Amino acid sequence: MMKLLYAFALSIAAIPAAFASPPATFTEAKVVAKQKIYQDQASSAMGELYCGCKWTWVGKSGGRVDPKSCGYETRKLQTRAERTEWEHIVPAWTFGHQRQCWQNGGREQCVDADPTFRAMEANLFNLYPSVGEVNGDRSNFNYGMVSGVSPQYGQCTTKVDFQQKTAEPRNEVKGLVARTTFYMFDRYKLNMSRQQQQVLMAWDKQYPVSAWEKQRDQRIAAIMGHHNPFVTGERKWTLGYAPQGAGAVASNVPVKTVPKPTLASAVEGGSVIGNRNSHVYHLASGCPGYAQVAQKNQVAFGTEAEALAAGYRKAGNCK
Structure with a gap:
């Protein structure tokens, strides 16, 4: 077991810089979470997460629970009780309902039109394997x-x-879910x-950070590029804490007021064009693929910083 842990630690430390970036989608995040965390x-x-059950991996990111x-x-739900699912510690419903896109079309609209929502949905700090039945029962409580x-x-x-x-998790993870929630x-x-x-706050105090x-x-920091400051001790949540919003990469305006990004408008505005399929972005200058992204796959960003924060990476053939 010690050799396995050591080898795994080395694999994390050896992640190439090109891959040390946040996953761009929830689907990608589940695979990365399995392989790297x-x-x-x-x-x-x-x-x-919820019961301390062991499991065996199945497929790219799934698992089969060992109930014994x-x-x-x-x-009640035998099928879900037998498998692991990826729990959003802060439910997508919770953070989605604070985005205008959800009001305009629900989760699908947010995934399609809101880079901040996509970043939240794919955030590795917020994901944890759990028994599917408990994940379903917890819902968005x-x-x-x-x-x-x-x-x-x-x-x-x-x-x-x-x-x-309301859901009350087992004592062993109360501190972890508290600090994850603070982070999100x-x-x-x-x-x-x-x-x-x-x-x-009570759980954070009662259940300190574990090894x-x-x-x-x-x-997670090796992939996301930053730590959870509530785990490292850099920040402490107090009643009335004012969130900083470092990950809010796009203004939360009604989706209906945001024009559908086109290559023409992007060129005029000097924007960065991302490909929603490959999650690669191109610059107007120095990137041969800038004019080759199909219109249906185009995502316009105002700056490279916005594209990076949304989980996109720069095209490799850019000069």
């Missing part, structure tokens, strides 16, 4: 304390209150209720 965690003592490893018992609910998943101590729409709300300038702040959480942060 959780590959050796399927059989670890920590297990998946954690005493898991299916509540806020985290909080749940009382008066009998064990729902055998020996798994995570509880879901469907009436109050801070990075993308989201609004958090006073009650949610108080619950998460695994530090290691997880280091692995």
